[in-house]
Amino acid sequence: MSTTKSEPLKVGVIGLGWAGQQHLAAYQQIDGVEVVGLAGKETDLLAELGAKHGVQGRFDSWEEMLGLDLDAVSVAVPTFLHAPIAIAALDKGIHVLSEKPIARNGDEARAMVDAARRAGRVLDVAFNHRRRGDIGALKQIITAGELGRPYYAKASWLRRAGIPGLNSWFTSRELAGGGPLADIGVHVLDFALYLLGEPKVLAVSAVTYAELGPRGRGGSGRTAADATVSPFEVEDFASAFLRLEGGATLLIEAGWAGYRSPKDLMDFTVYGTDGGAELRIEGASFTPVGTLSVFTESEGRNADRVVAAEPGRAHQQVVEDFVEVIRSGPAAWARHDGSLALMRAEIIDAAYLSATQNREIQL
Template sequence: MAQSTGQDLQELRVGVVGIGWAGQQHLKAYDALEGVRIVSLAGMEQELRGTLQAEYAIPNAFSDWSEMLEHGGLDAVSVAVPTFLHAPIAVAALERGLHVLSEKPIARNAAEGQAMVQAARKAGRVLDVAFNHRRRGDIRALKGVIDDGGLGRPYYAKASWLRRSGIPTIGSWFTNPELAGGGPLADIGVHALDYALHLLGEPKVLAVSAATHSELGPQGRGGGRQYSALASSHAFEVEDFASAFMRLEGGGTLLIEASWATYRETDDLLDFTVYGTDGGAELKVQGAPFPPVGQLRVFTDKDGESADYVPPVLPGRAHDAVVEDFVTAVRGGEQVWAGHDGSLALYRARIIDACYQSAREEREVRL
């Protein structure tokens, strides 16, 4: 693919597989970028597929993703479908020489994620995974504080995404481990794990000790109007709450919590707390993930007196930034592609796998 800049950008032809909320975020983001044309769309819901095809003037629409790939005419694809389909679609696309942007988690487990990474390396193409919450403005602001040494050396952190009644959708694939890979730990906990390790500078996770609980979902509780286990076409076979304690290289520790259903305050909470040798910080996003800016405070002192402050925060750009970064990587040429092989997302999958193993076996698991 020829590389150019400015008005001479070579058109990037993209396809999107999946037309739910995530797929629609990808469509909107691609549509806003200069030199990018959405040429194919694949999704099973005929009426919605037709609506989106008309809205974005997409020339080709398919009910089957394999037909979309077979039709060709693509440079890159977004994969925004249930987790069990991530690996087969991504590998098939990469084997055709296409660049791939997949929704998180990378796959149901690390073995499938490894197959995706190997396919990307063999094809010499980009494989990115959409971790949109690290693009939040408040997380970016806190990252700046930590990287500038404002907290000294971080030694403890806690990251959570907690819902009171947030089991996804009646009859959903989310509650079937064969389709989803896990419950809230795999679904939203992977976001908390991602932004926590990102904020801490990507320390190596040495060991995990985790526990999972399935208390409300099997009783048909914990989903409000969106979910009832009694009306579901899938049995509730995943956890509805998980916690994981992680030992980090260098002596630090990290606690991750994720819930779809717990008796707590009504608004969802995404948060991060970190303690360092020279300061600490707290981020709380009440009503997550929708408020563009959460409450961020930094705690430190100067000359023995409190010098706490609230850093300036701009709203982040979520999926818009994810898609833009993916397109930038694709346009960066072969010298950039090797650094976008999905390996970071694969590492997240290995940690999540270790957490589930720890919970099953009721012991600490070393990575």
């Protein structure tokens, strides 16, 4: 297995949809990385992407692809397949970069983390939004202590009509594990906890609604690459209130669809003891840089400013980070065992349980 800097890193990509194509393109930009396998069920797309990126090994099932001599694999398939593929790959000693959410639930995520620890290999999860430049700029401001101690934050990703593939795996509870809370809410939860310095989440109280999707409303028009026919079994909007260690609280909203402003919105607001900040990204993931405002006080007067940030490098950065960790060797691998993504999965499990049982859930 070639994990030294001198030999090319042999990589496979499973999944040909939007996510898989991000991973494939990103690996091509990294020196010393060779994509030797590509897997997906869309025969024409497999041939097209294989030819475009010069990938020799092309497979219509992930099981076949894992027969290759691989150092690492990207898993960019419907969520129900993340755990079986990741565990099979890790058991073969292959490092894994999984798409988010890590899995359908905490139990599956825990089995993946156990497999990574057993194998002594990397399990990373693609949280590309925390790698946005505007979020990075805000992280620096919070870490520098400019806002004092954050005590209340709210973060959301809200769409007017953005259900990704009505009647596809995305809307099947069995195949996806959940609706927007699991799909885009996990990004919001990830960047919010990252910005707040990874506080422990003590309790979750959540609500979920499915008001538009079941009536065929709120679709994005986007069809999943591997469209199956599924009824609408998940929520189309969720809101979760989290109590954090140290007394701070966080409100998360995730909506695929709702009667609101037509521009998608991703945002984060934080109130701290010495200052506050608002990041507003109209157009959400399609907008490279949002508006970041910082509110502080100087000699009793408002000292507010708008902070300029550079665009982030999204999946390119995530994939480069993954390759860098692999090249750093076993001590770094042990710190990348998927446990951060597992914590997100456990919080989302608690939110769904809270919504079902109409009560706050302690973690």
